[in-house]
Amino acid sequence: xxxxxxxxxxxxxxxxxxxxxxxxxxxxxxxxxxxxxxxxxxxxxxxxxxxxxxxxxxxxxxxxxxxxxxxxxxxxxxxxxxxxxxxxxxxxxxxxxxxxxxxxxxxxxxxxxxxxxxxxxxxxxxxxxxxxxxxxxxxxxxxxxxxxxxxxxxxxxxxxxxxxxxxxxxxxxxxxxxxxxxxxxxxxxxxxxxxxxxxxxxxxxxxxxxxxxxxxxxxxxxxxxxxxxxxxxxxxxxxxxxxxxxxxxxxxxxxxxxxxxxxxxxxxxxxxxxxxxxxxxxxxxxxxxxxxxxxxxxxxxxxxxxxxxxxxxxxxxxxxxxxxxxxxxxxxxxxxxxxxxxxxxxxxxxxxxxxxxxxxxxxxxxxxxxxxxxxxxxxxxxxxxxxxxxxxxxxxxxxxxxxxxxxxxxxx
Amino acid sequence: xxxxxxxxxxxxxxxxxxxxxxxxxxxxxxxxxxxxxxxxxxxxxxxxxxxxxxxxxxxxxxxxxxxxxxxxxxxxxxxxxxxxxxxxxxxxxxxxxxxxxxxxxxxxxxxxxxxxxxxxxxxxxxxxxxxxxxxxxxxxxxxxxxxxxxxxxxxxxxxxxxxxxxxxxxxxxxxxxxxxxxxxxxxxxxxxxxxxxxxxxxxxxxxxxxxxxxxxxxxxxxxxxxxxxxxxxxxxxxxxxxxxxxxxxxxxxxxxxxxxxxxxxxxxxxxxxxxxxxxxxxxxxxxxxxxxxxxxx
Numbered sequence: 001x002x003x004x005x006x007x008x009x010x011x012x013x014x015x016x017x018x019x020x021x022x023x024x025x026x027x028x029x030x031x032x033x034x035x036x037x038x039x040x041x042x043x044x045x046x047x048x049x050x051x052x053x054x055x056x057x058x059x060x061x062x063x064x065x066x067x068x069x070x071x072x073x074x075x076x077x078x079x080x081x082x083x084x085x086x087x088x089x090x091x092x093x094x095x096x097x098x099x100x101x102x103x104x105x106x107x108x109x110x111x112x113x114x115x116x117x118x119x120x121x122x123x124x125x126x127x128x129x130x131x132x133x134x135x136x137x138x139x140x141x142x143x144x145x146x147x148x149x150x151x152x153x154x155x156x157x158x159x160x161x162x163x164x165x166x167x168x169x170x171x172x173x174x175x176x177x178x179x180x181x182x183x184x185x186x187x188x189x190x191x192x193x194x195x196x197x198x199x200x201x202x203x204x205x206x207x208x209x210x211x212x213x214x215x216x217x218x219x220x221x222x223x224x225x226x227x228x229x230x231x232x233x234x235x236x237x238x239x240x241x242x243x244x245x246x247x248x249x250x251x252x253x254x255x256x257x258x259x260x261x262x263x264x265x266x267x268x269x270x271x272x273x274x275x276x277x278x279x280x281x282x283x284x285x286x287x288x289x290x291x292x293x294x295x296x297x298x299x300x301x302x303x304x305x306x307x308x309x310x311x312x313x314x315x316x317x318x319x320x321x322x323x324x325x326x327x328x329x330x331x332x333x334x335x336x337x338x339x340x341x342x343x344x345x346x347x348x349x350x351x352x353x354x355x356x357x358x359x360x361x362x363x364x365x366x367x368x369x370x371x372x373x374x375x376x377x378x379x380x381x382x383x384x385x386x387x388x389x390x391x392x393x394x395x396x397x398x399x400x401x402x403x404x405x406x407x408x409x410x411x412x
Numbered sequence: 413x414x415x416x417x418x419x420x421x422x423x424x425x426x427x428x429x430x431x432x433x434x435x436x437x438x439x440x441x442x443x444x445x446x447x448x449x450x451x452x453x454x455x456x457x458x459x460x461x462x463x464x465x466x467x468x469x470x471x472x473x474x475x476x477x478x479x480x481x482x483x484x485x486x487x488x489x490x491x492x493x494x495x496x497x498x499x500x501x502x503x504x505x506x507x508x509x510x511x512x513x514x515x516x517x518x519x520x521x522x523x524x525x526x527x528x529x530x531x532x533x534x535x536x537x538x539x540x541x542x543x544x545x546x547x548x549x550x551x552x553x554x555x556x557x558x559x560x561x562x563x564x565x566x567x568x569x570x571x572x573x574x575x576x577x578x579x580x581x582x583x584x585x586x587x588x589x590x591x592x593x594x595x596x597x598x599x600x601x602x603x604x605x606x607x608x609x610x611x612x613x614x615x616x617x618x619x620x621x622x623x624x625x626x627x628x629x630x631x632x633x634x635x636x637x638x639x640x641x642x643x644x645x646x647x648x649x650x651x652x653x654x655x656x657x658x659x660x661x662x663x664x665x666x667x668x669x670x671x672x673x674x675x676x677x678x679x680x681x682x683x684x685x686x687x688x689x690x691x692x693x694x695x696x697x698x699x700x701x702x703x704x705x706x707x708x709x
Contacts, residue, residue: 070672077461095460095675186655243546243567245653377459380674384480384658391657392569403479410474 025315027083029302030059030075032068033336035248037270041336045138048328054315057083064247066189076101081305083312084319089126089135089301090372096303097134103304103313108320109133117324119343120361122297126372135301136323139338142295142357143197143265143369146286147272151257152179163290164201167261168234174260181238183259185250188387192379194263195232195386196370200296201289202231205367211408212373221405229397229404235263236390254283263289265298269337269353279352287356295360298369299338378411447688454681462677471682481683484661487573491662492641494577495584499637500630502581503588508618510589511596521593525586532583536650539579540566543651566652569659576651576660583647584640588633595629596622631702642691663687 027049033042039060046056059082061068069092072085076096087093096102109115109124118124118137127135146164153160153170156177161167171181184190200208203224211220219225242259244250251271253259262268269285277283287293302323304316322328329340334349339357347358360366370379385407389400457467475481506524510517527535542548545564553561565575599622607617623630645664648654654661663683671680 066673073460073672073675092675099461186653188654243544245655375459376673376675377670377679380669380676381478384478387655388479388657388659391655391659 024053024055025311026055026057027312027315027319028057028059029084029086029319030061030068030072030082031086031300032061032063032065033086034060034062035267035271036274037335037337038267040274041270041332044331044335045323045328048322048325048331049319052318052322054318056319059085064187064189066187076305081307083307083316084302084304086300087135087303088298088371089123089137090298090369091375092371093135093303094129097129101305102134103306103316104132105134105136105304105320106132108317112321112324114324117342117344119341120297120364120366122366122368122372123299123301123341126368127301135303136320137299137301137341138323138329139299139333139336140295140297140341140361141265141267141299141338142287143193143263143298144200144288144295145266145268145353146261146263146289147251147254147268148261148284148286149254149257149259150282150284152177152254152260155179155257156260160284161286161290163286164198164231165291167289168231168238170260171234171238179257180241180253180259181261182235183242183244183250183253183262184235184239184390185242185247186245186387186391187247188383190247190250190264191386191390192383193265194235195228195382195389197263197289198231198235199225199228200294200367201291203228204292205294208367212370213368215408215411217405217409220408221401225404226397226401229401232386232389232400233397236393239390240393266337266339266353266357269351270335273335273337273351285353285356287360293360294365294367295339295357296369297366298371299341375412378407381407450681451685451688454678454685456678458677458681460675460677467678471678472686474679475682475686480658480661481663481666483658484663484666487660487662488641488644490573491577491580491644492638494574495580495641496634496637498577498581499585499588500633502585503633504592504623506585506589507592507596510593521590524589527583528586530583532646533650535579535583536647539575539582540651543575543578567656569656572652572656572660576648579651580640580644580647584637588637591629591633591636592626595626598629599625638694642687 029046031042033039042058042060046058049056061071065088069087072082072087073096075082076085077099081101093102114124114133115121120140123137123140124133127133127137146167148160148167150160152174156170156173156179158170158173161170167181174181184194196208196212199211203211207219207224207228210216211225238260242250242253244253247264247268248271250259250262251264251268252275254262254268255272255275255277269279272279272283279285287295302320304320307313307316324342326342326345329342330345330347330349333340334347334354337354339354339361340347347354350358370382374382382404385400385403389395453462453464454471455466455468456462456464457470510520514520530538543564543566545551545562545567550561550563553563565571565578603621603625604617607621612621643664644662645668648660648662648665652660654665664687667680667683667687669680670676670683674680
């Protein structure tokens, strides 16, 4: 349905462009932005690109990154590359770049002075392999948010918590009112992401880096991380009645007041917006779970496969420039609920939660995210562990932590 | 005399032999070649792209120490036992009942076979809804008044694989029934008459006369069921996507996830080689008994 609506919208913009320059080139762009808020955001990108006289052919792949990435990778390695494709920048496309399948964007980057405008710098570093730039970051997504429903807390008759600990303390009251305290969907990445957020919030920034960056297995098995597993155990108990799979279904539980809260990245905000909810009134957000206000600079980026067609390669350059255009950045990120990658854009229209995020970003309280630090292989093992941990109430903390330490020991 | 005729043996049916060359090549290159390639690369540390840097049995060591793989194997065994026993028993009983020259046989046959027309994805989705505690069977029974009734196999780690088996049986038994019915119809009417004359009760006739005569049908059925068991994947994806947690994972899903999601081809290849090995262990003794034995006898 959404997809149809989108294509209809594109068709309309194409019709307008017929009068424009005759050099219009079709460029297929694949991505996995299919939920309501995401689709609205990607329509902004398409609009901006179509305005340059080219044509954005939408290649949306439903079912989140886990489903979409294998399709994209098989297309690129199988010799049927698209014009451009979304990835989470970091290590997902590392091997594709090393195999020479991706286009080097250094020239365009130098021309556009990307190194000066893109902020924080770590974003562009994640796009850089051997001194060459291979991707265009388009937004900053951070996982460190706790979304809380005002309605749910009112119904339970407890004040809105200000941090994770208060939230845990409020859980029994929520349960009594028939509300699921914490919504965690069944997709494995959700459980694993929630743990990483707890690690950064409860354990602190140093602990987070020690585990994922330095891959210190002894530390990961030690008493400090045991505290984090204790918090994960609380989360597991609070989430035990969530019978949904997808993250946006879980977010919807919070939107409708059926669940008290959700640990989810800022992309959840787009869902609140589509549902017509106001930040600060209908829902509240706590960056870093209210304990450790940091933002991870993960996010989405566009990669450009190496193409033979000259016209398409030209269009790739145009798209790369369009994506970083200040106007596109604002329009896209407002809809998406993420933060722009440029420091010099005007975001007066941003809502409460985004302003909180921008303030943290301005303070420089940023950490790299697991997409940048761990290989997909280690990520998957972590997902397996935490989805089992969240679904199996009788799995002991010691056992879980031991297996976690094992994964860190063999991580790359 | 026979010596001089031997060359003509090769030339006999030459057209047919030439015509089958493409298929032989396909079988050799795609099946045998692909299999050999997979086994070879399962000894490497290939990540996203295949590369030949050998690491010995590392991938296998890791595979057999991964709890998700062990859970997958255990699930496959449970699922396999259930679908083998139940689809054979239910399929045969249904076929025997239909064979009693009942009225509306065509209607019943259509009803029983109908689920087979649905793909596993659709079957999985339907049963996911039926078994969902919030709006499926549990909800209906609770609305009728039994408020403490609890039936949520897909959300309970310890019984989830049985929930999946229910859907598989619902989908698959119709086909088994049809195969069995065809087998039953192939039994000569005179045998029934003879049994009746001898005063053998009907159940004994089925058990000791008809079933042994249906051996070829049973073997075909077994092969179809066994192939379905080893490759089960889409049903799990549609119903639970392996959850809750990793409680309903199956080997085929492990292979897919590690090859594509985890970008670890080596690990995926190792797992698929293990799957091949398990099939070989089942098939080889059977083929030996079936084909090797007959030649001598």
